[in-house]
Amino acid sequence: MPPSADTIAAIATAQGRGGVGVVRISGSGLGSIAEAILGRLPVARHATYTDFKDETGEVIDQGIALYFPAPHSYTGEDVLELQGHGGAAVLHLLLQRCLGLGVRLAEAGEFTRRAFLNDKIDLAQAESVADLIEATTTEAARSAMRSLHGDFSAAINGLVEELTLLRMLVEAMLDFPEEDIEVVDTSHRDRLLEKIKTKLAQTLATAKQGSLLREGAHIALVGRPNVGKSSLLNRLAGEEVALVSDVPGTTRDVIRQAIQIRGVPLHIMDTAGLRESGDEVENMGMARTHQTVGRADLILMLLDAAQGCSEGDLAIIAGFPVEIPRLQVYNKADLLQGALSNDAGIYISAKSGLGIDTLREQILKQIGWHNQEGGTFIARERHLIALNQANIHLQQAEQLLDHPELFAEELRLTQQALSSITGKFSADDLLGEIFSRFCIGK
């Protein structure tokens, strides 16, 4: 621990009222702070019920004090926790009392940043702390916990270790003169390379799932007026989010709603129906539809099952960026007499719920979610970029087997990309970027 680090404090619990609220202090000189507020330093790692006093000796609150001497604390520094009643004003008084004793207000993420700098956790774990707090579904929370527990880091560290082995092997090759080349075991090298390739591919696949759990996917509902887009949004959300009426052109603004399917967070965007219209406001709504669709990961093209896919529908589909995947969904299937039409697509009824489970599964499939029973760890875009970079260098290495120097260099770059995930050699600006997005007190 750098002894120069100053002492920081913050309210660690959520803003507003709660049963209990916590002020957390980390750094040095906690003895005199505890002496001033509590009259004594609490016994290490024991819950101590005590008065919290202000500078005049008046009791601010009666609560529990916890003292964690370094390095056995969350931050790795001395930590003092004052657990009081969870009112905004009383916690404010307690925090002000600490600040009056020469303690500085913590910046966003500063406790966790210190935990990282003091080697209590690595960078991927530190990020997962924020992801755990921000998780909107239980599935996302569980996978964030797996990352915090170190599952993701273990996969990365395993790869880094194997790359080190491979590099040692190749460096040894470099030392042998041409004629002694048979001394070098190229089959060992090739097996190791193959193993790393497989493991990296697996880690990347899992990280993609984890990133989906963190970010969710954006899904745009589009189609002609009155086909039932807003009805489908309401059905998927399980509540009446959007106005539904038999008047075509009901939805004007884009309506956004967060939902989840089997723990995968989804951002649904219900849009204005698309048609030729002389109504100025409706036309503005349609312009928004087009803007919105451009940002979607998946387009749900809604059609009327009784009418099938018309010329007008085809024109709508043709109007969207080709790179965005789309699903054709025939709604109002409850009104169909007899057999469903032969058109390819999914038949549903937003009204009766028919086919909705099938649609849910199709949506998950389209956005690339594979049911991984409990194995996913949460990941960020930053991690995916690093893993992809590692992959590229590894592929380049494979092309350079006959040039040991170049091969070794590509392996080094592979390893460097992977190490950036756990933050072995991370730049200050990256750390600033990561921790500034935390909440104060974390």
Ligand SMILES: Nc1nc2c(c(=O)[nH]1)N(C=O)[C@@H](CNc1ccc(C(=O)N[C@@H](CCC(=O)O)C(=O)O)cc1)CN2
């Ligand atoms: N009251 C309270 N609850 C909390 C936290 C906290 O800071 N305070 N946490 C904050 O986010 C989380 C728990 N994180 C913690 C992580 C490490 C240690 C700790 O004392 N570590 C020591 C001892 C480990 C051991 O006994 O096995 C160490 O690492 O050496 C404490 C809390 C969630 N709940």
Ligand SMILES: Nc1nc2c(ncn2[C@@H]2O[C@H](COP(=O)(O)OP(=O)(O)OP(=O)(O)O)[C@@H](O)[C@H]2O)c(=O)[nH]1
């Ligand atoms: N029978 C039947 N009627 C439906 C179904 N889905 C929607 N409707 C009806 O179709 C009409 C239009 O529904 P909306 O959900 O408002 O359609 P929309 O696509 O959002 O329409 P705009 O916002 O105008 O573009 C309403 O009267 C709904 O009750 C369905 O599955 N079956």
Ligand SMILES: [Mg+2]
């Ligand atoms: Mg609508």
